[in-house]
Amino acid sequence: MNHTKARRLSNIISIIGVVLLLFTPLFEKVPALLVIFCAAGFIAIGVSFILIYQYYRCPHCQGVLPVRTLLIPSFCPHCGKKLDEPER
Ligand SMILES: [Zn+2]
Known part of the structure; x- marks a missing residue:
């Protein structure tokens, strides 16, 4: 996986994670769903961080590329x- 694909995939997965976490208040009366959504949200955000640190690197020197820029x-x-x- 090259750095471009890793960045795009990480962006998509982290957005999914944030959306899952935003939905958790809807399930405050259903603890099982609340736990599932909360766990899935944190796992998605964790996977996006792992993708960045594993694959969003320079192909020449393997340095991690900056993530605080939009481009x-x-x-x-x-x-x-x-x-x-x-x-x-
Ligand atoms: Zn480099």
Whole structure:
């Protein structure tokens, strides 16, 4: 998995996790569903973090790329080499 796919997949999974956590107050009278939604939300967010730290790396120096920017960088901030063009 390249860094572009990892970033996009991580974004999608973390959004799903946040949405699951936002739905948990709806189930405060059904503790089983509340626990399931809460656990699934935290697991999704955890998986998105794991994806970032495993795969969102420079292909040249393996440095973790910055996650606090909206855009996927064109150049690695660690070694300065050009990153692959994002796939459409
Ligand atoms: Zn690099």
